[in-house]
Amino acid sequence: MSLTQVLTNPNGFFAEKAKTEVEMRTPILIILVIAVLGAINGVIMTRKIMEILPPEAAAFASIGAIGAAIGAFIGAFFMWIIYSGVFYAISSILGGEGSFKRVLEAVAYGFIPSIASSIIGVIVIATSFSMENFDMQNPELMEQAMLNDPTMRMSMILGILFTLWSANIWIFGLVHARHMSVKNAAISVLVPVGLYILYTASKFM
Known part of the structure; x- marks a missing residue:
């Protein structure tokens, strides 16, 4: 089994x-890659903010960069557990049977599209995003400006598309990890993922 099969034929993968023992080394490596990319993205974004800070405030920005990196790194593992827990809980209501560890394994493989999304995000933020026209004195206006920024909107759209790709993988992952029908697995995945996408998109409206 190759990792490319996860993307092209998740049902078969x-x-x-399901015929083998749960193996967590590869799933942890997948999440680790996403965590590192998230940390890099956090550092780049913090450095962008540093460029428009007054000199006296910029001295504290390095601490912010470290905090952003650590937060993004831990956040990747946190999201892995949260997604797995939510899918496990909903699938349990729908009659799913199977270990939580098997769900963790399947969910991690479903995050593979996020690696591509994270790489694109790092490149876009590093090369196309600028803070020059943002007003640091007004946090509310700054947040709105960031949400209206074309680069951020494009990143949001790409993020939603890759999340839907992940959702397709998670559905088939639950089918075999929890011994469910495709319909019930789809409900288990698409309800929380759909709510997440609606919440994300609403911030840009």
Whole structure:
């Protein structure tokens, strides 16, 4: 089984996975890559903010960069557990059977599209995003300006598309990890993912 099969034929991939023991080394590595990319993105964004800070405030920005990196790194593992827990809980209501560890494994593989999304995000933020026209004195206006920024909007759209790709993988992951029908697995995945997408999109409206 190759990792590319997760992207092209998730049903077949997880059908084969279900015949083997749960293996967590690869899933942890997947989340680790996403965590590192998130940390890099956090540092880049903090450095962008540093460029428009007054000299006396910029001295504290390095601490902010470290905090952003650590937060993003830990956040990747936190989201992995949260997604797995939510899918496990909903699938339990719908009659799913199977270990939480198997769900953790399947959910991690579903995050593979997020690696591509994170790489694109890092490149876009590093090369196209500028803080020059933002007003640091008014946090509310600054937040609104960031949400209206074309670069941020494009990142949001790409993020939603990659999340939907992940959702497709998670559905088949649950089918085999929790011994469910495709319909019930789809409900288990698409309800929380749909709410997340609606929440994300609403901030840009």
